[in-house]
Amino acid sequence: MNQDTPFEESNWVLYKDRPSWRDIEPLSQNDGSSAIVQIAYSEKFRDVFDYFRAVLFKDEKSERSFKLTEDAISLNPSNYTVWYFRRVLLQALKKDLHKELIYVQSIIEDNPKNYQVWHHRQVIVDWLRDTSEEKQLTEAVLKVDPKNYHAWQHRQWVLEEFGIWEGEIEFVEQLLEDDIRNNSAWNHRWFCISRTSSGELMEDVLMKELKYVLDCIKKVPSNESSWNYLHGILEERGLTKYPFIWEFCEELYSEGCRSPYLLAFMVDYLEAKGEESSDNLLSVQRAIEICNALAIQHDKIRAEYWKFMARNLGKKYEASPNCSD
Amino acid sequence: MAASECVELHGRRDDDDEVIFLKDKCIRYFKRCLQVLPERFSSLDVTRLTVAFFAISGLDLLDAIDAIKDEKEKIIEWIYSYQVLPDKIESNRSRCGFRGSSAVGAPPSMGKPENAHPYDSGHIAMTYSALSTLLVLGDDLSRVDKKAIIQGVEALQQPDGSFCPLIDGAEKDMRFIYCAACICYILQDWGEIDKEKIVKFIQKCINYDGGIAQVPGAESHGGSIFCAVAALSLIDQLQTAFSPSQINKLRWWCLKRQDSGFQGRPNKPVDTCYSFWVGASLTLLDYYHFVDTQQNIAFILSTQDDIAGGLAKWPDVVPDPLHTYLGIGGLSLAGKEGVLPIHPGLNISKRAVDHLKHIHNQWGVASNIYS
Ligand SMILES: [Zn+2]
Numbered sequence: 001m002n003q004d005t006p007f008e009e010s011n012w013v014l015y016k017d018r019p020s021w022r023d024i025e026p027l028s029q030n031d032g033s034s035a036i037v038q039i040a041y042s043e044k045f046r047d048v049f050d051y052f053r054a055v056l057f058k059d060e061k062s063e064r065s066f067k068l069t070e071d072a073i074s075l076n077p078s079n080y081t082v083w084y085f086r087r088v089l090l091q092a093l094k095k096d097l098h099k100e101l102i103y104v105q106s107i108i109e110d111n112p113k114n115y116q117v118w119h120h121r122q123v124i125v126d127w128l129r130d131t132s133e134e135k136q137l138t139e140a141v142l143k144v145d146p147k148n149y150h151a152w153q154h155r156q157w158v159l160e161e162f163g164i165w166e167g168e169i170e171f172v173e174q175l176l177e178d179d180i181r182n183n184s185a186w187n188h189r190w191f192c193i194s195r196t197s198s199g200e201l202m203e204d205v206l207m208k209e210l211k212y213v214l215d216c217i218k219k220v221p222s223n224e225s226s227w228n229y230l231h232g233i234l235e236e237r238g239l240t241k242y243p244f245i246w247e248f249c250e251e252l253y254s255e256g257c258r259s260p261y262l263l264a265f266m267v268d269y270l271e272a273k274g275e276e277s278s279d280n281l282l283s284v285q286r287a288i289e290i291c292n293a294l295a296i297q298h299d300k301i302r303a304e305y306w307k308f309m310a311r312n313l314g315k316k317y318e319a320s321p322n323c324s325d
Numbered sequence: 326m327a328a329s330e331c332v333e334l335h336g337r338r339d340d341d342d343e344v345i346f347l348k349d350k351c352i353r354y355f356k357r358c359l360q361v362l363p364e365r366f367s368s369l370d371v372t373r374l375t376v377a378f379f380a381i382s383g384l385d386l387l388d389a390i391d392a393i394k395d396e397k398e399k400i401i402e403w404i405y406s407y408q409v410l411p412d413k414i415e416s417n418r419s420r421c422g423f424r425g426s427s428a429v430g431a432p433p434s435m436g437k438p439e440n441a442h443p444y445d446s447g448h449i450a451m452t453y454s455a456l457s458t459l460l461v462l463g464d465d466l467s468r469v470d471k472k473a474i475i476q477g478v479e480a481l482q483q484p485d486g487s488f489c490p491l492i493d494g495a496e497k498d499m500r501f502i503y504c505a506a507c508i509c510y511i512l513q514d515w516g517e518i519d520k521e522k523i524v525k526f527i528q529k530c531i532n533y534d535g536g537i538a539q540v541p542g543a544e545s546h547g548g549s550i551f552c553a554v555a556a557l558s559l560i561d562q563l564q565t566a567f568s569p570s571q572i573n574k575l576r577w578w579c580l581k582r583q584d585s586g587f588q589g590r591p592n593k594p595v596d597t598c599y600s601f602w603v604g605a606s607l608t609l610l611d612y613y614h615f616v617d618t619q620q621n622i623a624f625i626l627s628t629q630d631d632i633a634g635g636l637a638k639w640p641d642v643v644p645d646p647l648h649t650y651l652g653i654g655g656l657s658l659a660g661k662e663g664v665l666p667i668h669p670g671l672n673i674s675k676r677a678v679d680h681l682k683h684i685h686n687q688w689g690v691a692s693n694i695y696s
Pocket residue numbers: 596597598599638648
């Protein structure tokens with residue numbers, strides 16, 4: 001939040017003491033006789049908002065109202081009415097919207113998780129149809145907090161609305177290089193890949209993605225995000241379509257890897273294999289063994305789930321006509 | 326710090342290593358929230374009603390609603406004073422609902438105003454909070470202008486099926502679909518709201534990893550999943566909106582969020598509020614029995630403030646009303662003794678939902694999701 005320095009604070013003149021505001025009667029909050037959840041506002045906060053309420057009630061579309069919204073926003077950027085009134089004023093006073101972008105950027109930098117300020121940004125960008133600053137802005141915010149939901153949402157809106165996809169995969173790869181577990185970056189990778197292909201993923205795109213994600217899994221097999229991504233890109237064609245995926249899993253397994261995500265993937269794969277034909281009973285048996293290992297050792301917090309999965313698979317196995325014992 | 330001191334500070338008993346839930350301190354914490362919040366909470370200026378909801382529904386879940394017995398009538402008056410009513414010529418119909426505070430400068434509502442304040446309007450999350458709080462307080466909703474409120478909600482539905490929180494423009498996403506569903510469910514009136522479009526929007530938010538995002542394309546998120554799943558349960562389409570494979574993937578996504586307590590997204594730290602958001606989703610999806618409740622409870626209780634009371638998002642962080650409330654909601658789902666059962670869809674006690682059922686009976690409407 002914008003904190004005034006002590007120096008500025010001491011020079012602050014309350015609106016009620018400003019000659020240029022003498023014609024305005026401040027309007028205080030009126031909770032009637034029964035105020036619940038009161039807030040011990042500072043004198044400055046109360047003063048600024050008393051005058052804000054006054055110009056709002058008069059609907060005074062003036063330069064001084066515009067300046068006042070800035071003070072109100074610095075005290076409480078979550079007040080959506082202030083932002084809305086500011087947009088009304090931007091239009092009524094025909095303000096320079098490029099200047100507004102610079103102003104909003106400074107507020108975003110101080111309040112990167114505030115809904116209202118990101119919404120304001122989107123409206124201004126939409127009015128201007130100018131996206132020249134948006135990639136840089138979101139990049140700067142994501143540098144500080146690479147999982148900031150608002151920044152990602154804003155970036156995705158810009159990409160989709162204006163169709164500017166160049167350089168996105170490189171951007172994602174840089175973020176994943178910084179933190180391979182950044183789930184937001186993985187999601188963004190999916191967003192770009194799926195939004196830039198029409199219909200199914202093309203075989204060459206898919207192969208490139210498979211190679212990338214398998215490399216990432218190899219580096220950190222305990223990373224849920226990359227396993228989720230693998231699942232996601234195989235979805236359309238089925239888990240069992242590419243034998244090299246299974247070979248990759250078996251290799252990891254034989255190297256001693258017991259990441260619960262590897263094991264869970266193997267269960268899904270073996271189950272799918274078991275469903276493909278009744279000759280695959282061994283697959284089902286192996287899946288049950290892995291479920292039990294997950295329950296007992298590798299994913300104990302979900303033990304009840306893995307026991308349930310093992311029981312379910314067991315039922316399937318017994319129900320199979322080829323199994324007489 | 327010596328290990329024994331550490332143990333003491335976290336409210337552990339020496340004998341059995343079980344953490345004690347400091348219920349009385351939580352009750353006192355909520356009571357303080359209803360009085361005067363310190364200056365650092367000034368950013369809650371426009372959403373004071375949500376703080377009241379957390380505190381009052383929280384007291385109810387702790388079976389301590391009587392702690393505010395003497396203020397009850399006054400609180401009900403205060404909530405109704407925030408109802409934005411249609412003016413004499415109904416010029417503000419699309420703006421009706423409840424405001425979250427008196428910050429905009431409109432006077433307390435008493436009957437239809439002569440002229441509406443030009444910038445006054447309801448906010449869908451505040452309308453939801455107001456109705457829920459009134460129910461918890463045992464009010465019969467007779468002073469709610471049902472028609473105006475439903476018109477206000479109708480005006481907020483977007484062409485893609487999602488909702489904005491207020492008419493003067495704001496972000497649209499899954500959170501407000503949930504608020505809309507709660508309001509319509511409580512009032513048993515869906516007006517012109519397009520439920521099919523709601524379902525379509527939710528389907529568009531389903532992700533490659535099996536989760537659900539706040540808007541199409543965004544990252545799967547425990548909070549968005551709760552809003553989507555609970556909204557579907559309230560419009561009675563949870564069984565039909567997803568394919569069996571989608572339901573199973575969603576269940577699995579939610580179950581994977583447990584790591585002691587719950588996280589909101591993969592590879593993020595656990596946070597008290599997700600014990601409710603994800604826990605309630607798992608309950609609605611009929612998968613809660615796979616949760617390790619012992620570890621979940623232990624995490625929630627590790628975020629207690631042993632001195633001032635209340636729960637925080639993480640251990641050793643200052644508590645806030647939201648995390649205190651949702652942490653208690655998480656304890657309720659886990660069956661912690663001393664906490665009343667919570668309704669996973671409406672996010673209020675089952676006792677308050679029984680009261681709603683009674684109101685619905687009086688209105689002569691019957692709905693199906695009371696359990
Ligand atoms: Zn939280």
